[in-house]
Amino acid sequence: MQTKRLCVQRLAAGKSSILLVYRYCIYWDEGVEQRMKVRIGVIGVGGQGKSHIDKLLQVENAEVASVYDVNRETAERVAREIGATAANSSDELLDSGRIDAVIICAPQFAREGLEETAAARGIHLMAEKPLGLDLDTVRAKAKVIREAGVIHAAGYCLRYLDTVQRAKKYLESRPAHMIQVHRIGSAKNWPKWMRQQHLSGGNMVAGVTHQIDLVRFLGGEFRQMSAQFNRLPHHSKDPEDTIIDSGAAAFTMESGSIGTIGESVASLFYSNAEVNFIGYDYFLQLSSNGTVMTIVDENGSRTEKAAVNMMYEQSKAFVDAVANNSQELVLSSYTDAVRTMAVTIAATQSAEDQTLFTLQYDDMQP
Ligand SMILES: NC(=O)c1ccc[n+]([C@@H]2O[C@H](COP(=O)([O-])OP(=O)(O)OC[C@H]3O[C@@H](n4cnc5c(N)ncnc54)[C@H](O)[C@@H]3O)[C@@H](O)[C@H]2O)c1
Structure with a gap:
């Protein structure tokens, strides 16, 4: 041949x-x-x-x-x-x-x-x-x-999941008025550098960023962010584990939607990463890090699992x-991901400065 x-x-x-x-x-x-x-x-x-x-x-x-x-x-x-x-x-x-x-x-x-x-x-x-x-x-x-x-x-x-692609199509004509994000789990088995706030950036920047990116992919751009971080003593006995245990945030979107974020790296017995989109006549949930989608609307309730490997x-x-x-x-x-990073930094800065942070995307072309 x-x-x-x-x-x-x-x-x-x-x-x-x-x-x-x-x-x-x-x-x-x-x-x-x-x-x-x-x-x-x-x-x-x-x-x-x-x-x-x-x-x-x-x-x-x-x-x-x-x-x-x-x-x-x-x-x-x-x-x-x-x-x-x-x-x-x-x-x-x-x-x-x-x-x-x-x-x-x-x-x-x-x-x-x-x-x-x-x-x-x-x-x-x-x-x-x-x-x-x-x-x-x-x-x-x-x-x-x-x-x-x-x-x-x-x-x-997560953007490459078939569940996420279907959610995107569904949400195109159905703006949400409320968006809920949560990412709860334990940092116990993470690499040591990930458990150090100054090296990883913390869970908002390094972990919840996946769910924040999903919100952007499916629901448009964030506008304002106000966050609080847990100031109690850290759960870990290792003094070098400086990562903040948990955070809570409220945000608005350019679309007018409002939303909340709840996150923790100090939960040994429960973990999930989830985004919920709530509309007047539907509820759409992407749970298990986007791999399971549930929709509840006038056609009843249905749950689908991802059939592809996102990586x-x-x-x-x-x-x-x-x-x-x-x-x-x-x-x-890369250029679009800069905006996702900006949102996570906004949350972190808002918690540190105790201020409402307004996002500016002028020099961040996607
Ligand atoms: N997309 C995802 O779902 C996902 C999941 C896990 C990690 N990550 C990201 O991947 C990156 C790596 O995380 P990881 O879990 O593999 O961490 P890791 O600690 O398991 O691996 C990091 C590796 O990088 C090496 N390294 C350190 N400094 C280096 C340098 N200057 N040049 C070359 N190599 C260097 C280390 O020796 C180590 O082998 C992080 O940014 C993390 O946020 C993404």
Whole structure:
């Protein structure tokens, strides 16, 4: 059987003067056309980096080519397991010429310059949520990414659930007057850095952000936020566990809806992550982190479970977006995720300053 190969290099100008080179190689085998695999690098291969890799290995047109972790042993072990190379630094990975795209799973306190370096080299990127800890820094990163013209994504994987897609369709013609968010669970088994407020940003920024993003995806933009954090002594006996136990917030939306958030990381025996949309003639609930949807309306009550794996769908969408140079295949872009981060920071700042916080999105183009 003869295989023919056609390689095309396409030059495209980004919004800045940077020129990007898109590589396409098309193979023919007995009339079947195949695109060359998208070569991906992963930075930070702890829990979430490994989850991405596991799903990428199932995506037909993806190849995990290289990994980097500040913990050399971890990087080498993961690289060995999947037959990738272990880079000695993030710069080495990004400069290697061996990757088309990078997935950034280093913790949010440790991403200095990674997105900008990738974008400047024309490397497409996905960054895990939250995008960082400081909003101005993240806004500046978004500007560089937008101007570079690379494909960009953020790890708001719940958007890829079929339940969430159906909820979006249902809610399109049914504005909610009330939205309830809650995310309750225990931080006991989280990585140590996640239990430190200054490194993770706290549960509002690092955990509830998924539900806040869902509210934005399904219900539009937030307008005002007023939050309170628990000031009682922390539940943990470890003095280095500084994460705030719980928070409560009230918010308004640009649509006129109002809503509440209740969150806790200090609940050993109950956990759930849920968003409820309440309309005059319907109730729509996305529970179990979006994977279970219940609708109650004039047609009765029905519950559906997600039939897809959100991490796989997210990986596939990102790889397809890179392969086809189609940003619209990405349901959660980096630039849009800046707004989700802004809402979580608004809640945190409101609780710290004891003020009502009004969101301004002027320089945050989605
Ligand atoms: N989308 C989701 O549902 C989801 C779920 C879990 C975690 N996350 C996010 O993924 C990120 C990683 O979380 P995790 O649970 O994998 O944490 P983790 O502690 O399990 O892994 C982090 C890894 O990054 C490495 N690392 C630290 N600093 C680094 C640096 N400067 N360069 C390269 N590697 C570095 C660590 O050695 C570790 O292996 C966080 O931002 C977290 O919020 C997202």
